[in-house]
Amino acid sequence: xxxxxxVISLSGYIKxxxxxxxxxDPTRRAMLDMLALREHSAGDIxxxxxxxSQPAVSKHLRILRDAGLVSVQIHAQQRIYSLQPKALAELxxxxxxxxxxxxxxxxxxxxxxxKNKEAKKE
Amino acid sequence: xxxxxxVISLSGYIKxxxxxxxxxDPTRRAMLDMLALREHSAGDIxxxxxxxSQPAVSKHLRILRDAGLVSVQIHAQQRIYSLQPKALAELxxxxxxxxxxxxxxxxxxxxxxxKNKEAKKE
DNA sequence: GGGTTATATAACCGTTTGATTATTTGACCA
DNA sequence: TGGTCAAATAATCAAACGGTTATATAACCC
Numbered sequence: 638x639x640x641x642x643x644v645i646s647l648s649g650y651i652k653x654x655x656x657x658x659x660x661x662d663p664t665r666r667a668m669l670d671m672l673a674l675r676e677h678s679a680g681d682i683x684x685x686x687x688x689x690s691q692p693a694v695s696k697h698l699r700i701l702r703d704a705g706l707v708s709v710q711i712h713a714q715q716r717i718y719s720l721q722p723k724a725l726a727e728l729x730x731x732x733x734x735x736x737x738x739x740x741x742x743x744x745x746x747x748x749x750x751x752k753n754k755e756a757k758k759e
Numbered sequence: 760x761x762x763x764x765x766v767i768s769l770s771g772y773i774k775x776x777x778x779x780x781x782x783x784d785p786t787r788r789a790m791l792d793m794l795a796l797r798e799h800s801a802g803d804i805x806x807x808x809x810x811x812s813q814p815a816v817s818k819h820l821r822i823l824r825d826a827g828l829v830s831v832q833i834h835a836q837q838r839i840y841s842l843q844p845k846a847l848a849e850l851x852x853x854x855x856x857x858x859x860x861x862x863x864x865x866x867x868x869x870x871x872x873x874k875n876k877e878a879k880k881e
Numbered sequence: 882g883g884g885t886t887a888t889a890t891a892a893c894c895g896t897t898t899g900a901t902t903a904t905t906t907g908a909c910c911a
Numbered sequence: 912t913g914g915t916c917a918a919a920t921a922a923t924c925a926a927a928c929g930g931t932t933a934t935a936t937a938a939c940c941c
Contacts, residue, residue, distance in 0.1 A: 713938060835917085
């Protein structure tokens with residue numbers, strides 16, 4: 638088994654940071670939570686995370702970028718960060734291997750999915 | 760949002776290590792992969808991970824234990840480690856929030872589940 | 882062009898992490 | 912009881928991490 642190497646994703650872009658360790662930090666998880674709501678400028682994020690300095694936020698954002706978890710659009714002096722959720726698919730795939738072990742809940746999941754589908758259709 | 764505190768799980772046991780950081784280490788993930796096949800003694804794990812020393816393995820196992828990801832049975836001088844997959848449910852729940860963003864694949868997942876169900880019935 | 886604004890990078894520092902070697906603990910067995 | 916085997920802990924160390932302050936970069940505006 639090989640882990641932690643540099644990986645070229647399907648989009649052709651090279652990710653240099655492991656998704657698992659990117660997500661291991663609680664501050665970075667909170668940043669992803671924030672970006673899950675909508676995209677935000679670096680400045681927005683700095684003012685939300687006012688307990689840490691601007692450079693600290695910037696470094697966290699770099700790690701999230703390098704892991705492919707967020708993308709940036711340049712808009713004048715601002716950098717607009719957006720969630721790139723597909724990068725979490727890797728993590729999800731890893732967990733999926735273990736799901737069979739608590740698999741009784743799979744049926745429940747399936748039901749949940751069907752229910753959502755119905756809700757969407759209405 | 761509060762992360763990283765000491766948490767008392769449903770089983771009443773106190774976990775002192777964050778699941779995310781426990782799983783962030785590639786060696787520990789490989790150990791979980793090994794334990795997903797079947798339970799193993801500490802000695803088995805030491806000989807599998809022969810590139811690192813016995814104490815290093817022991818310390819990794821302690822972290823997995825403290826995170827509730829594995830449990831131990833004492834068997835004479837041996838310690839038998841087993842996977843405790845439910846501890847990954849926390850991680851799975853976190854990712855689930857993001858799944859809606861790559862939700863086109865949800866239909867595919869549902870189909871996959873149904874297919875598996877059929878396969879089981881046969 | 883000069884000043885301001887937004888963000889990233891550099892240099893540095895204390896703490897944590899993952900490894901090592903040495904030692905301890907404790908169950909088995911002759 | 913003394914010796915061996917299995918595993919955990921102690922002490923130590925270099926590298927990585929997350930934070931800081933200071934500085935650089937670069938686009939906007941007057």
